Amino acid sequence: MPVPAKSQVHRFAREAMATVFEIFIADKAEAYAGQAARAAFDEIDRLERLFSRFDPSSETSRIGRIAPGGALRVGLETAEVLGLSSFVQSETGGAFDVNYLGPGEAAGGRRRSRPRPLAELLRVAADGRGFEVTRVRPKGRAAASAVALDLGAVGKGYALDAALCVLRDWDVGNALLHAGTSTALAAGPGPAKSGRGWPVGAGSIAGATSGPGRILLKNRAMSGSGIEVKGAHIIDPRTGRPAAGHAAAWASHPSAAASDALSTAFMVMSTEEVAGFCGRHPGVWALVKTGAKKCRIFNAASLTEKRPARTRRRSR
Helix, strand or coil: CCCCCCCCEEEEEEEECCEEEEEEEECCCHHHHHHHHHHHHHHHHHHHHHHCCCCCCCHHHHHHCCCCCCEEEECHHHHHHHHHHHHHHHHCCCCCCCECCCCCECHHHCECCCCCCHHHHEEEEEECCEEEEEECCCCCCCCCCCCCECCCCCHHHHHHHHHHHHHHHCCCCCEEEEECCCEEEEECCCCCCCCCCEEEEEEEECCEEEEEEEEEECCEEEEEEECCCCCCCCEECCCCEECCCCCEEEEEECCHHHHHHHHHHHHHCCHHHHHHHHHHCCCCEEEEEEECCEEEEECHHHHCCCCCCCCCCCCC
């Protein structure tokens, strides 16, 4: 993650969620910034214990073991992630799915039917005591669909949002956080005197750049997904096959959790589908690679911080 090498910017890192999280803090003494960063990392560690599908005691794993018709009480964090995941799945036409057993091929190479929406599998409800996830019982004699959640495409972004909340509790308002460079979350004016934001990369893969190459991010997040590092690892939930929409995609939104989910969905969706989504959601910025040196950018103005209109003086 490119950050100007200036003395007033302090860098801190910790491994979590199978990647390296980094926090850059400006305009604070190093000792104080280090204490704030440790508190933020502790929050990320706490969320990993809730979200990890490899930990049988996590809320994510326990949801997968709920019998049809059964219920499990969960915390606010899991309820929010499930709600966001369901919303993005609906708004992208099923291009995003945290139920990793939904897509794929059945035995014998036969294609499975289209995965069911998350809202039809799990119902999240709030009561006076907290939140409860209920496994929806199938109608009639229909077999219950498998549920095995993988929050990797949204959980890291959610952890960044939560970590930034901790930093703000510590009165840290000028910082850049990222999760393995795939999702970055910027707050405040950035380290440069211009105050235009923190520099992050967008639009470059395999040495070929299309689009801006670098963006100054201020008070919002940006996420990128592609095949350059891990190959064709993103599966289209609608077909169960590797995504064929784009070689890489970036999304920006005020929420890191939302941008994390959307960049994955935009990898799967066609360029026309991304255009339609951004038309319905003007606050979402998107860049998709349509060729080695070609790209499409949507809602470019959404990255520009809105300034209040000047008040005109009335002539006397």
